[in-house]
Amino acid sequence: MQILVDKVGLVTGAGRGLGRACVDLIAREGGKAVVADLNEEGGMETVALIKAAGGEAAFVRTDVSKSADVQKMVDFAIDTFGRLDFAINNAMIPPPFVPLADLSEEDWDRTMAVNLKGVFLCMKYEIRAMLKQGGGAIVNIGSGNEHAAAPGCSAYIAAKRGLLGLTAVAALDYGDKKIRVNAVGPGTMVTPAMETALADNPKHREFLESLAPMKRYSDPHEVAEAAIWLCSDRASFVLGHTLVADGGACAGKLLKPA
Secondary structure, three states: OOOOOOOEEEEEOOOOHHHHHHHHHHHHOOOEEEEEEOOHHHHHHHHHHHHHOOOEEEEEEOOOOOHHHHHHHHHHHHHHHOOOOEEEEOOOOOOOOOOHHHOOHHHHHHHHHHHHHHHHHHHHHHHHHHHHHOOEEEEEEOOHHHOOOOOOOHHHHHHHHHHHHHHHHHHHHHHHHOEEEEEEEEOOEOOHHHHHHHOOOHHHHHHHHHHOOOOOOEOHHHHHHHHHHHHOHHHOOOOOOEEEEOOOHHHHHHHOOO
16 A cells, blocks of 8 residues: 555655655655755656656755755745645765864865755745645654764764754654654665765775674665655654664664673
8 A cells, every 4th residue: 555645745865866765665655756956967867767657756956055945946846746745855965084173164064054954944944834734744864873973974973963953853843733853864875975975985885884783785765665654644653753774783883892
C-alpha cells in the first residue's frame, strides 16, 4: 500500500544523491514531488527520471541560502500542485577536510549559509505554508555527526549540531499546530558529493569506512526510506526526533573499548 498517495512533497538538493533518492521514493509511494536544487541540469534530470517512470515532478532552481529563492520555491510548490504536505530539507555542501585553524572564514560562512541558515529559511517558509493549510510534516537531513565527531570538518559538524537543536525547537513551536518536524541523521553514503569530497583524501575514506559495525557505506535509498516514513502518516506520533541511519557508527564509537 502506497503511503503518500495524493500528497505533495518538496525536496531540496534533489539533483543527485540522497535528494534524488527521496524524490524517487516519493513517486514510488504515490506522491508528487517538487525538485529543488541550485544545479539546474541535475534537477531537470531528476524530474525526467521520475516522469519516465510514470511519476509527477517539477523542478525549481533554488539557492537555499537566499531568502527570496526559498520563498519562490515554496510558492512554486503551491502554484504547481496546489499545496505542500511535506518537505525534506536536504540541500548541503560537504566540508573542506582541514583542521580548524586552517579553515578559511569564507568556507565557514558558506558552510553555515547552506547547511544551517538554509534549513532555517526552508522551515520558515514551509511552516508558513503548512499553517495556512492546517498541517504538514518536515524532515531535516542532519548527520550522524550530530551525535559524534570527526577530525577536519569543524564547520560542517557545527552546522549539523545546530540543525539538531533547530529541529527540536521547531517541533516544540509547531507540534500543537499539526506540523511534525523531525530529522534523519545519515551515516556515510555513496553519493556524488561524498565521492568528490573524499577523492583526494584516502585516509579519511579509510576512517569513515571503519566507523560502522556494518563495515560499509549506505546506499542513499536506505536513508531515504527513513525520511519518507517520517513524512508519512505512519509516523503520526513522532515529533522532534532525529532518526540516525548510520549502520551503527555512533553506537559503535560510544561502545568501542579504549
